[in-house]
Amino acid sequence: MTLWSKILIVWAILVIITAFLSPGLAVILVILLFFTSIASIKIIFEYQSGVVFTLGRYSGKLEPGLKFVIPAIQKVRKVDLRINVTDVPEQSPITKDNVSIRVDAVIYFKIRGSEAENSIIKVENYKYAINQLAQTTMRNIIGEMTLDEILSKRDNASRKIKTIVDKASDPWGITVEAVELKHVELPETMKLIMAKAAEAERIKRAAIIKASGEALASKVVSKAAGIIGSVNGGLNLRTLQELDNIASDQSNEVTFFVPLDLIKSLEGYKKKRARK
Numbered sequence: 001m002t003l004w005s006k007i008l009i010v011w012a013i014l015v016i017i018t019a020f021l022s023p024g025l026a027v028i029l030v031i032l033l034f035f036t037s038i039a040s041i042k043i044i045f046e047y048q049s050g051v052v053f054t055l056g057r058y059s060g061k062l063e064p065g066l067k068f069v070i071p072a073i074q075k076v077r078k079v080d081l082r083i084n085v086t087d088v089p090e091q092s093p094i095t096k097d098n099v100s101i102r103v104d105a106v107i108y109f110k111i112r113g114s115e116a117e118n119s120i121i122k123v124e125n126y127k128y129a130i131n132q133l134a135q136t137t138m139r140n141i142i143g144e145m146t147l148d149e150i151l152s153k154r155d156n157a158s159r160k161i162k163t164i165v166d167k168a169s170d171p172w173g174i175t176v177e178a179v180e181l182k183h184v185e186l187p188e189t190m191k192l193i194m195a196k197a198a199e200a201e202r203i204k205r206a207a208i209i210k211a212s213g214e215a216l217a218s219k220v221v222s223k224a225a226g227i228i229g230s231v232n233g234g235l236n237l238r239t240l241q242e243l244d245n246i247a248s249d250q251s252n253e254v255t256f257f258v259p260l261d262l263i264k265s266l267e268g269y270k271k272k273r274a275r276k
Contacts, residue, residue, distance in 0.1 A: 039071040044078065049116040051077045058117055079116040083177060084109055086127060088134045090185075093142040095150065102185040103142055103150075105158070107134050107165065108177040115173030123172045130169055134179065137164045147190075154181050 043066055044050045050062030053075045062076060069076055088105040095101060109130060111119050119126045141160045142150060150157060158179050166176035186194070 040068045042067045042069055042076050047080060047082045049079045049081055049111075049113050051079060051117045051120050053077070058121060061116060077120050079111055079119055081111055081113050081116065084127065086131050086134070088131065088138060091135060091139050091142075093139045095142060095147045096144060097146045099147045099190060100187060101142070101147070101150070102183075103138065103181060104183055105134065105138055105161070105179060105181045107131075107179050109169070109174050110177060112173050112175055118171065118173035126169075126172055126174060129172070130165070130174060130176075133168055134161065134165050137161050137168075147186075150184060154184070157181060 042050065042062065044062050044064045046064045048064065050067065052059050052062060052069065054070075055073060059074070067076075086107050086109070088107055090102050090104040092100060092102050107130065111126070123129045138161055141157055141164070145153075145157060158181055162176050162179040165179065169176060
């Protein structure tokens with residue numbers, strides 16, 4: 001039999017005894033009993049856990065459903081067991097390579113149902129405490145990393161912050177699900193420097209690609225020239241082909257020099273004709 005059941009039995013006995021002695025007093029007791037019963041009703045939702053304190057001392061937890069407590073003697077603190085989402089305010093830490101940046105984050109955490117009382121007993125305001133802890137940890141972690149590491153390995157920074165905050169808040173009955181860096185804001189001067197560095201890197205890659213293309217093209221041209229030069233009249237044929245390509249557009253005006261190879265074909269023509 002619970003304590004509340006015992007109290008109800010005592011109330012009923014008092015009402016019965018008082019009814020024989022003074023009917024008016026019995027009515028007052030019934031009214032007091034009614035309002036006391038109303039005040040003792042507590043509803044705990046499925047996503048909550050009720051932490052009960054009896055005369056200031058922790059006396060247990062209430063499971064979801066309709067529950068009764070003793071008014072003025074017992075007090076119930078409801079704890080939300082769902083995942084809480086808290087924004088970590090923007091911080092301005094200095095990185096390991098002395099760059100001042102602005103960083104903000106978001107933290108996901110929840111209270112373990114089996115240790116819900118710890119979030120009430122061991123910390124005054126667990127939401128404020130977890131927020132301050134995340135701020136301090138984020139500043140420390142960012143201060144141990146260079147700017148390049150923060151920008152390229154943001155997940156590592158988030159993982160380190162989560163590990164430290166989860167370990168520190170474990171005695172409070174809190175489990176940190178995730179920590180995500182939302183935004184990393186760089187100074188304007190650093191943005192300009194990084195833009196120039198990126199532009200220089202692109203120019204460098206373009207120059208390398210162009211030089212590589214010219215090297216490959218020179219090999220192909222050299223090979224083609226060797227093939228054309230090894231055939232009698234090959235160079236002349238190639239010249240005529242190019243002239244034909246140019247002459248296809250009537251707006252083009254072409255001035256070219258006649259190669260000596262064309263004259264070689266006429267050598268000895270006059271002597272042969274004289275002998276005939």
